[in-house]
Amino acid sequence: MTALLGNIRVLDLSRILSGPWATQMLADFGADVIKVERPGAGDDVRHQGAPLNDRDGRPTSDRSVFLALNRNKRSIAIDMATPDGHQLIRRLAETADVVVENFKAGDLKRYGLDEASLRAINPRLVYCSISGFGQTGPYSALPGYDLVFQAMSGLMSLTGVPDGQPGAGPQRTGYPISDTTAGFYACIGILAALHHRDTVSGEGQYIDLAMLDAQVAAMSSMAMSYVVAGVMPQRVGIRSQLTCPYQDFDCADGQVMIAVGNDKQFQQLCTAVIGRPELATDPRYADTPLRVAHRDSLVPVIADILRGNTVDHWMARLRAANVPAGPINRFDQVLADPQIQHRGLLQQVPHTLAGSMPIIGNPLQFSATPVVHRTGPPLLGEHTAEVLRELLDLEDDDIAALQAQGVIEQQAAGDQP
Incomplete structure (x- = not known):
């Protein structure tokens, strides 16, 4: 060939x-x-x-x-x-x-x-x-x-x-x-x-x-906010500047990244994953800009729940609910992952x-x-x-x-x- x-x-x-x-x-x-x-x-x-x-x-x-x-x-x-x-x-x-x-x-x-x-x-x-x-x-x-x-x-x-x-x-x-x-x-x-x-x-x-x-x-996807509007991107650690929740969370035995990109995924996270459907209807969290603006009240609630169980437990629920997420892996875990294999x-x-x-x-x-x-x-x-x-x-x-x-x-x- x-x-x-x-x-x-x-x-x-x-x-x-x-x-x-x-x-x-x-x-x-x-x-x-x-x-x-x-x-x-x-x-x-x-x-x-x-x-x-x-x-x-x-x-x-x-x-x-x-x-x-x-x-x-x-x-x-x-x-x-x-x-x-x-x-x-x-x-x-x-x-x-x-x-x-x-x-x-x-x-x-x-x-x-x-x-x-x-x-x-x-x-x-x-x-x-x-x-x-x-x-x-x-x-x-x-x-x-x-x-x-x-x-x-x-x-x-x-x-x-x-x-x-x-x-x-x-x-x-x-x-x-x-x-x-x-x-x-x-x-x-x-x-x-x-x-x-x-x-x-x-x-x-x-x-x-x-x-x-x-x-x-x-880096143009970040730099363009300054180029077109004079808005300087900020250092925000692991979390996203554009959406929420979009960051790392501690579990009982490790960490997961949850990357909610739209309102439907947020609703699934609240109802099908963490069992807090009232968060999905809270007007403070009704859309992405509002969730970003109120991240300081939203993220601690999610974080407190996730600490109560293991990475495997939460990953199973997150995947079943089609919420984008992944464990924070070491290289031995990366190479053992069934998808990578x-x-x-x-x-x-x-x-x-x-x-x-x-x-x-x-x-x-x-x-x-x-x-x-x-x-x-x-x-x-x-x-x-x-x-x-x-x-x-x-x-x-x-x-x-x-x-x-x-x-x-x-x-x-x-x-x-």
């Missing part, structure tokens, strides 16, 4: 998170993603997170953050700082449809690996640069990580406990959301540019994506050192061209010789000479612990 992107080759010059997240999605769709890494060290996130054990239970050099971002790819280790190294990458770019990089603005120009240089030799190339602040503007040369963009975008101003309550203050999200948001936008942009190339222009184009821009754009999000893929390893799979389910989790994340330089033979027609002697000069690195399974 032909994969969605089975005819597309991606030269992945990115590292850390935003770029690898985008290229992993392209790899899941069947693209041949060739990940270029530094000899000896590789992608920085190879050294972040919990280690993967090999077949004998011994920890390997690869860690969980890298493993989450790099399945279905081939790794080649090339020192792009050397003349021979960046010349190899230029030759690989001639064979590619897409280049993705997330270096600081302008960094790759010194190696002749910038957009203008590579598109001069391959006009069909779609070249995507992901940077903190974009390729232009007063901050374009500055470095930045996810936490900076969560702060600058306004996201942290909306996240955390409201002022005047215990623990008040801005908070970061529990994962690097600015990186993944940028990765999603990058993938969408690349697919759109490929479609335009193949159906309209015959040529590729340049995509300049800033992580700060992506995070601001992703039914959807097949936990998958196994082959891995050179471990034999096989679990992954959180791609959530997209295509009817005709399903996502295939073909291979686990590669070892550093695992495919260097293979790719150089296949795409550049290098002979074994050429590859051995490049390795002896430190330009490339080729690792086999036995080279890592």
Whole structure:
């Protein structure tokens, strides 16, 4: 079966998170993603997170953050700082449809690996640069990580406990959301540019994506209240600013989130779940704006009732009444949930050192061209010789000479612990 992107080759010059997240999605769709890494060290996130054990239970050099971002790819280790190294990458770019990089603005120009240089030799190339602040503007040369963009975008101003309550203050999200948001936008942009190339222009184009821009754009549903009406969104903790009850509640043995979005759901909550039908007819709670205005009297009544029984008890009643709700799960509970298991999000893929390893799979389910989790994340330089033979027609002697000069690195399974 032909994969969605089975005819597309991606030269992945990115590292850390935003770029690898985008290229992993392209790899899941069947693209041949060739990940270029530094000899000896590789992608920085190879050294972040919990280690993967090999077949004998011994920890390997690869860690969980890298493993989450790099399945279905081939790794080649090339020192792009050397003349021979960046010349190899230029030759690989001639064979590619897409280049993705997330270096600081302008960094790759010194190696002749910038957009203008590579598109001069391959006009069909779609070249995507992901940077903190974009390729232009007063901050374009500055470095930045996810936490900076969560702060600058306004996201942290909306996240955390409201002022005047215990623990008040801005908070970061529990994962690097600015990186993944940028990765999603990058993938969408690349697919759109490929479609335009193949159906309209015959040529590729340049995509300049800033992580700060992506995070601001992703929050437009909140930011637009200020844009159109000058109303500043407030930090309200878990609860919603727009509807009520829409927040966490303590139960006897855990917590649930209840997300009432309309009047019918509120009526069901009152009558079929908590047994307080008089709340549904109370004029103070007659519609969503009124419930938001009177949340301080409504929420404590609901909270007092829910504390009296278990999460399972209330979830059964909430689901039977079609009131949107869910338990606040730990990851062990997430992966044990029958819905998650039914959807097949936990998958196994082959891995050179471990034999096989679990992954959180791609959530997209295509009817005709399903996502295939073909291979686990590669070892550093695992495919260097293979790719150089296949795409550049290098002979074994050429590859051995490049390795002896430190330009490339080729690792086999036995080279890592």
